[in-house]
Amino acid sequence: MKPGDELPVLSVPVTRTLIVAGALATRDFTDVHHDPEAARAKGAPDVFMNILTTQGLVSRFLTERLGPGARLRKLSIRLGTPNYPGDTLHVTGTITSVSDDERAVEIALMGINSLGRHVTGTASMTLSPQEAGS
């Protein structure tokens, strides 16, 4: 693993079920994440994904790509375009730095949907010794 390495893309269909299940599993009962009429009244065309679900999907991408022994140390995300039902989120990541002992890595993240950049961010992770060697 070295700076510049790109992690394989994770593509997630953005279904109503994912939006609502994600909102409730993160204890986020804000109406725009489950009630289309409430979302429209607030200027959005439909319900949209909450930030905690985006964060969960980004963390899934990181742990799936870096192995079960990898630990998330820091995660910073910024939301851009909303994730509406029927779209697909494509999460990508690039290794930006690797420590000398290959145990600590930093990753630049981006999640794109049909409207543009849904999420951008950075993550810091530590790898287990066997993953660090791979």
Next chain:
Amino acid sequence: MTVADLSAQLTAYEGRSAVLGGRGRDPVDAAMIRHWCEAMGVPGPDPAVPGVGPGVAEAPPAMLQVWIMSGLSGAVGRTAAYEELVALLDRAGCTAVVATDCEQEYLRPLRTGDEITFDAVIESVSPRKTTALGTGHFITTRTEIRANGELAGIHRFRVLRYAPARTRTASPAERPRPVINRDNAGFWEGVAGHRLLIQRCTACGRQRFPWLPGCGECGSPLWEAVEASGEGVVFSYVVMHHPPVPGFEAPYAVGLIELAEGVRMISSLVGVAPARIRIGMPVALEFVRAGDQELPVFRAYEEGL
């Protein structure tokens, strides 16, 4: 209250406590971890993580904020200062809220049975910002989250509290009026009679649009008006999403139309969804009435139709 007055009042909340002595509703538990894992599409909690202990599962780090969420029954331990800040923004029309940024640092894993406590500070309140959703203020809070009294994570969260941009049907009568002057009056007289007039230089024969007092080719001030056929193609176009313009309902297309006569003009493109417009698409002239004003627009035709 002026915008500056409101901004000054809002800034006074920076550094004040948002939550003091907050407590998670329940200890970290396997059921919530399972809900989260199922929603995100990851394997469920593994109670056999080495070193954690029998029957104890570790929560995914990205669940950090979940344990301090208020839920349906209302906010946990918010200070009067934070409630005042929200009320001030509510009164200013900023009644909608959307999260924009989240930065987290995970210092100690959370395990089933951990009791969660937290404190939060209002780190900053932004000046008034206009976004695609509406105009409002960004509030950033920094929360320290403890598990059994031990610092487990730092959670910085930014929300936009905003006045929703009005969604209403645009009335064509609100469209901006053309500026009619001595040089272009003949063009607008033609439009009023449903004729699209362009100019032709009577010295060199060059046709031109928009209307100008002299020929750009030979400089002659002599010209005559000729009626265009109204046939043309899309030479280029843009699709407008933002900002809102009175009389127009976004998204809408503005085309640079190349007329059969060879001159180009900017006008509305109608009849085809903006996403389906293509360069080279044939168009034909139509007139629409906006209040008391006739306007030339172009209807686009999809290939093969």
